[in-house]
Amino acid sequence: MSATRFTHAILRAPAASVTQGLRAVDTGTPDAAQFRADHAAYMQALRAAGASIVALPALEDFPDSVFVEDAALCLPEGAVILRPGAPSRLGEAAAMAPTLDALYGRVARIAEGFIEGGDILVTDRDILVGLSARTDAAGVAALRAVVEPWGHSVRVLVTPPDVLHFKTDCGLLDGETVLATARLTASGCFEGYRVIEVVAGEEACANCVRFNDVVLFPAGYPKTATRLREAGYDLVELPNDQAALIDGGMSCLSLRFTPS
Ligand code: GLY
Secondary structure (H helix, E strand, O other): OOOOOOOEEEEEOOOHHHHHOOOOOOOOOOOHHHHHHHHHHHHHHHHHOOOEEEEEOOOOOOOOOOOHHHHEEEEOOEEEEOEOOOHHHOHHHHHHHHHHHHHOOOEEEOOOOOEOHHHEEEOOOOEEEEEOOOOOHHHHHHHHHHHOOOOOOEEEEEOOOOOOOHHHHEEEEEOOEEEEOHHHHOOOOOOOOEEEEOOOOOHHHOOOEEEOOEEEEEOOOHHHHHHHHHOOOOEEEEOOHHHHHOOOOOHHHOEEEOOO
16 A cells, blocks of 8 residues: 555635634634635645545535544545544534545444544554544544454554644655654654654644655745755645644645545
């Protein structure tokens, strides 16, 4: 399996209610028009990288629903409808289900516990899942029961305290290499992987997306961008200021997959 090569991506348009999105610390309200513009640029970047886009309509009742990654996990063998741990986001999973039912021959549903896609990093070898305020042991056990029979190994890790999601602090650069913050790397969770650390002071750029030949990377983190380019990665820098106000990053905005 390749965890970086895909044919499709699912995106959901930002709702006007995105201004009410959850945030750990209030540093300002997103501008809905700018959010839409940034989202359009992100969609175009995925298209240019080879994605056929499944564009879903905005859901006004779910301010955070633009962050589609938290509602489902897409694997080559099938899709899994997750159970977001934030009460205001739980209904996003049911809203995503019809789309995946139409695209995949096999769709499983997590019925117990809580688990959000932001806590799941799929590599060529493992599915790494970080326990967090949004993802609990029961949710991970339920995911394991689905994906192990599909041939995947699950490694359970701990998201550092005060970090929203495991992938807030990391992203996959290639099947064997992650970009990560020093604090996450120090937890030992990437044993066996090559790690490139973000430059100190640029921790907010750790969440990135490898899609085929390019890495979608938030603009505004020049030192880490240089480090990655020097390591041979082809970056597409995209504005993420609006999504960052409600704790969103590059990976949160899409589900990447190849239909089975
Ligand atoms: N605003 C994204 C989240 O908290 O899930």
